[in-house]
Amino acid sequence: MPKITLIEFNGQDHTIDAEPGKSLMQNAIDNMVPGIDADCGGACACGTCHCFVDEPWRESTGDVDAMEEAMLGMRPDRADNSRLSCQIQVSEAMDGMVVHLPEFQM
Amino acid sequence: MNQAIQLPDPWSMPLEQIDVSDTRLYEQDAWRPYFARLREEAPVHYRSESPFGPFWSVSRFEDIVAVDSNPQDFSSEPTIIIGDLGDDIPFEMFIAMDPPKHDVQRRAVQPVVAPQNLAQLEGLIRSRVTDILDNLPLDEEFDWVERVSINLTTQMLATLFDFPFEERSKLTYWSDIAAAAPEMTGGDVSREERVAGLTECLETFTRIWHERKGREEGFDLISLLQRDPHTADMVDRPMEFLGNLALLIVGGNDTTRNSITGGVLALNQNPAEYHKLRADHSLIPNMVSEIIRWQTPLAHMRRTAARDLEFHGQQIKKGDKVVMWYISGNRDETVIDRADEFIIDRPNARKHVSFGFGVHRCMGNRLAEMQLRILWEEIMQRFSFVEVVGATERVESNFVRGYTKLPVKLHAL
Ligand code: HEM
Ligand code: FES
Numbered sequence: 001m002p003k004i005t006l007i008e009f010n011g012q013d014h015t016i017d018a019e020p021g022k023s024l025m026q027n028a029i030d031n032m033v034p035g036i037d038a039d040c041g042g043a044c045a046c047g048t049c050h051c052f053v054d055e056p057w058r059e060s061t062g063d064v065d066a067m068e069e070a071m072l073g074m075r076p077d078r079a080d081n082s083r084l085s086c087q088i089q090v091s092e093a094m095d096g097m098v099v100h101l102p103e104f105q106m
Numbered sequence: 107m108n109q110a111i112q113l114p115d116p117w118s119m120p121l122e123q124i125d126v127s128d129t130r131l132y133e134q135d136a137w138r139p140y141f142a143r144l145r146e147e148a149p150v151h152y153r154s155e156s157p158f159g160p161f162w163s164v165s166r167f168e169d170i171v172a173v174d175s176n177p178q179d180f181s182s183e184p185t186i187i188i189g190d191l192g193d194d195i196p197f198e199m200f201i202a203m204d205p206p207k208h209d210v211q212r213r214a215v216q217p218v219v220a221p222q223n224l225a226q227l228e229g230l231i232r233s234r235v236t237d238i239l240d241n242l243p244l245d246e247e248f249d250w251v252e253r254v255s256i257n258l259t260t261q262m263l264a265t266l267f268d269f270p271f272e273e274r275s276k277l278t279y280w281s282d283i284a285a286a287a288p289e290m291t292g293g294d295v296s297r298e299e300r301v302a303g304l305t306e307c308l309e310t311f312t313r314i315w316h317e318r319k320g321r322e323e324g325f326d327l328i329s330l331l332q333r334d335p336h337t338a339d340m341v342d343r344p345m346e347f348l349g350n351l352a353l354l355i356v357g358g359n360d361t362t363r364n365s366i367t368g369g370v371l372a373l374n375q376n377p378a379e380y381h382k383l384r385a386d387h388s389l390i391p392n393m394v395s396e397i398i399r400w401q402t403p404l405a406h407m408r409r410t411a412a413r414d415l416e417f418h419g420q421q422i423k424k425g426d427k428v429v430m431w432y433i434s435g436n437r438d439e440t441v442i443d444r445a446d447e448f449i450i451d452r453p454n455a456r457k458h459v460s461f462g463f464g465v466h467r468c469m470g471n472r473l474a475e476m477q478l479r480i481l482w483e484e485i486m487q488r489f490s491f492v493e494v495v496g497a498t499e500r501v502e503s504n505f506v507r508g509y510t511k512l513p514v515k516l517h518a519l
Contacts, residue, residue: 037456039456039457039461041457044175046463070205074212074213074465104220106221106471
């Protein structure tokens, strides 16, 4: 199982054994990582699972599609490496990945 | 109340005759079984005639999310309420625009309600809440809607706009008339009154805009609009300016007001839940989400089909009205357990459709939640119970789900 580290805005880190095939959002929720609300349950329709993927792993997480782009566009703290964690399918290639969580979800 | 004509039996009447736009369903709080039947038998339901013309109803949770996240097929233009916009004032608001225009305008005003800004406001909001609660009588009947719900949300609005505090009741009035024309949602405000009121709203804010121009500091909505290059000259486009004002005034007023009232009602109808709250105040944030789901302050949003399309086997034609009934999605048992019940420690309480989904998802959701959280934290510090002691009166509308009266009595700790 790939190990993924999620770092809260306050610096607190959580390393989880992620289950490939499931979304990063689902993996974080299953492991009780705070800082992701996921109000829509993974439908790419709420934007409350926002995260920032550290540079070396950006490619492994795939492309941002039009709908995710639209939802990300509504966020004031949007950055180049912004992603919606419900749109990232965890794979073995993500072993060691580091992801930062935003100060607030909205 | 218009009870002269009895409502038809929801289960035996012909399916195609069900008209969920009938405002009596909401005034009499009789809507539940009609939607239960639609969800079960006709998830995409056509009603060929109504005071608002023909329309499709989407009633299941998942289908609402799908329509709400598909602005290409389901357009927010020309308007997002079931009725037609009166042609009296041709408003322009981003809630009724599609991408990309919507995105540009929303991005310009969004920072004012971003959580970073709200954190700065929390202290001010708490002191206003405290003030209002400390001035309420104990053991004496009064109207919660007027003294708390309206009073508090009006003060919040005045704060957000940095509006002259003594004149703040005007904000409530403009909010009340903005979406209450009969042809829009079945309200009872005349066209003349609406035009006069909204004209005054525009004039007042135009004056404030010019007075404030050039001011460097300030995180109120007007200052933020002035500082963003996309909106710095919005005052020169009066219908867009008025539209955005109306959107923020209505968005931040009625909805929160009715959630404040709804929470008191829900806790009175469910004493066991109230005992949970008394025993554990840390349930408040979760309860706030549950109140907003249970109340569903906006019963629907409408879209217009942008092309001919098929949905659940139904042929929807370009130009047809498609109404997403949030009030029904929030009672969808296939997604929400015991959906008709009010459960303050419900798991996944945030998973509701009251704020909509997709690019139009409510911009003020965190502000609304914060106001309700602070209010309930302060109520718990002061009163043992807010007791409902008389009949509620409900708003006659298929859009705004709310109350005009809730008689209560406060009991000391
Ligand atoms: C409990 C309180 C509230 C509820 C239930 C509520 C509900 C909604 C709903 C259903 C929508 C449309 C979503 C869609 O089409 O998918 C919306 C949009 C909006 N709301 Fe709220 N709202 C609330 C509070 C507020 C507050 C306090 C503000 C104040 C700033 C606000 C501002 C807005 C704005 C500006 C939009 C338009 C967003 C867009 O089109 O991009 N709302 N709200
Ligand atoms: S969970 Fe809603 S967008 Fe990811």
